[in-house]
Amino acid sequence: MNILSQWIRSYVPGLAAADRELAEALTLRGIAVEGVFEVGEVGNGSLFEMDITTNRVDAMNHYGIAREAAAIVDRPLVSLDDMLDDTLLSPQSRTVPVKVSIEAPELCGRFTTRALSDVRIKPSTGVVAERFALLQQKLISNAVDATNYVTLAMGHPTHAFDRDKLEGGIVVRRARSQEKLRTLDGVERVLDQEDLVIADEKKAIGLAGVMGGWDTMTIASNAALTSMLRL
């Protein structure tokens, strides 16, 4: 997994240690940095190649590593209670309800969604585009990049669905035996009851926490729906 030092610093403003010192300090505390590489132009900081052990899933994202760094240097960690600025939303978006039902509570403890209307799908810009470029993460579109950004930042699987293609509310359930789902990579997958899917009331629309479905992907629509899932 790749981590940007500048991204970590944005969460721990008081972090004074140089990148290599930070890498060494993290490694000595079990957050192993395997390689440190300068990226981009001077001032862009380093890219850390991480080898995080499976007991530290909490540190498999930028905020998790920043949390660790903040504790090591004993400096405050920026809290992530960003609220969506309601004034940016169309009045319609503010009131759209989305019905969510969890039919497999043993696999999914919480599922949150946010409906957005009148979204213009276009290329990402600004900090998202810059950080993705340094991480060599593929830029797709603002809606998809936003969900990937959240995953890289917080380790949280999120996905954007095209609301116009959903039939009814969202259902989180186990796949039916032999149920088919064409995922975003274009592969038609045959699922079984061990798989958890995000579905609408008719069909599976994503493999939970893994990959979205092809048919509900956000291309050039003007309506999108983002969702988050807590396993």
Next chain:
Amino acid sequence: MIGLFCEEPMSPFEIPGLTDYSPSALDSFFSAILTQFDQEAAAVHSTEAVEQLRIRWIGRKQGLLTRVGEVLKGAPPEARREVGMRFNALKFAIEPRCDPEQVKTSGPVEDAIDITLPGTRRALGAEHPLIRTMNEIVTVFAAMGYSVGLGPEVETDYYNFESLNFPPGHPARDTQDTLVITQQERKPLRDRLLMRTHTSPVQIHTMEEQPPPLRIVIPGKVHRNDELDATHSPIFHQVEGLCVDTNITFSDLKGTLDHAMKAFFGSSVKTRFFPSFFPFTEPSADVQISCIFCGGRGCRKCKQSGWIELLGCGMVDPAVFAFAARKQPAYDSSKISGFAFGMGVERIAMMKYGIGDISQLYSGDMRFLEQFR
């Protein structure tokens, strides 16, 4: 009976009769026939002569062997088996030498031995570098009172994962790309067979068989679904260790491994321990040794860090003792504690002997292996 036909060697040979079928009588009967054949065969040097020999001895109607068969028909039932075996042996001795093709291709052979030739020198074999490294590691621990434990390479999910605190679905299972045996889907998960991905299952096997105190070192072959490249092989070797007793602490672990590394790489080698994670130990550590090539100053081999990572280790997780305690209640984590460690043999052998490509260890290439005499 011995001088059966000595009186007149040139006279036409007749198959003698037989009344006594005791083993000694049969011996002289058959050896007399074979001696006669040998004499006649030795005088044969042309294809025509071979043909004559063939007709005389194994010709279908008048052949002497047919006559032998007739004589032997008189054998009593209890001697039949013995007689049959000897008759077949005689046929085997005679038939190939009556074949004109055979005689032609082999030609007359000079059977003399040149006693001035040097003897056949047998090249001495050598221990394979992997086996040698494994033995050296085991020897270091044997000197500290460890005995050797072994276990099967085909394991159940229970021994390879579950009892080592890898619960079903735990992401740590994914870090060991497992080769599973096919057609196990109908069994419960814990009984499904797989190729062991580490030597650690032997820890559980050993604890189930004997109560603490325990000190074992486990050398063995392990399997993972890895592509072969310069440093990875789908089949490789590990040496694992387990020590369980009352009052075993992390200091004992550090002392043991520090001593082992000094015994193995020389007394100037230093060790350092990093936090790490293995499901079956808590706390877990990775062990690095000061670079044996540059002494810690930094070189290409240690990527300028001065340290080389060599071992994984940790204090045995109480959950693992709980699994062992199902068969051996003495593994009560409130009374005993222990540590475990493991290392890859290939990595150590490659470092020690300066081998750049892991596949050389499995190539069977004599030019490579002969260097380890």
